[in-house]
Amino acid sequence: MEKQLGHPLSQCYQCGKCSAGCPAAYTMAEPPNRIIRFLQLGLYDRALSQNSYWVCSSCEMCTARCPRNVEIKEIMEVLRHDAFRRGITSGEAPVPAFHKAFLKTVEWFGRLYEPGLVLLNNLLSGRFFKDFTAAPGMFFKGKLKLFPGRGADNAAVRRIFKYSREEAPRGEV
Ligand code: SF4
Numbered sequence: 001m002e003k004q005l006g007h008p009l010s011q012c013y014q015c016g017k018c019s020a021g022c023p024a025a026y027t028m029a030e031p032p033n034r035i036i037r038f039l040q041l042g043l044y045d046r047a048l049s050q051n052s053y054w055v056c057s058s059c060e061m062c063t064a065r066c067p068r069n070v071e072i073k074e075i076m077e078v079l080r081h082d083a084f085r086r087g088i089t090s091g092e093a094p095v096p097a098f099h100k101a102f103l104k105t106v107e108w109f110g111r112l113y114e115p116g117l118v119l120l121n122n123l124l125s126g127r128f129f130k131d132f133t134a135a136p137g138m139f140f141k142g143k144l145k146l147f148p149g150r151g152a153d154n155a156a157v158r159r160i161f162k163y164s165r166e167e168a169p170r171g172e173v
């Protein structure tokens with residue numbers, strides 16, 4: 001399992017400091033230390049069936065607190081990428097949809113373009129009118145731009161995505 005994940009797991013002695021400091025633990029079906037425990041026991045599918053890696057915000061608090069230098073945030077990312085590739089949503093379907101919408105928006109516009117992100121996210125997640133009522137207020141306060149900003153090197157950004165697709169396993173980017 002360690003070889004598969006590329007991170008040492010045996011170092012973890014289940015002190016729970018990662019979970020105690022994790023700001024997203026309250027939304028997780030299983031906290032970070034339990035995810036590590038599943039993996040130590042070879043229960044990879046059980047770890048993958050939890051929503052924990054989807055709601056992880058990659059803040060690295062767990063990694064900073066760990067007395068055994070276990071790269072918990074990196075392990076969460078490995079799980080997230082694998083789940084994304086295999087289409088596993090673990091009850092958090094809007095999160096992978098947002099993930100996809102975010103990347104596509106950056107690929108198309110060369111940078112983040114919020115209206116495009118919101119529209120695509122709503123389409124992909126099937127929540128067509130999500131945040132719809134907030135848009136006019138944000139627009140009039142100058143928080144939403146009607147058109148994508150200029151200055152991004154779109155061609156260079158597309159090349160990065162193309163390169164990632166060729167390097168990454170199928171469907172990951
Ligand atoms: S803080 Fe480190 S050693 Fe403690 S439970 Fe979490 S991963 Fe394991």
Ligand code: SF4
Binds near residue numbers: 022023025062073
């Ligand atoms: S990186 Fe993820 S698992 Fe670690 S503390 Fe932050 S939200 Fe929690």
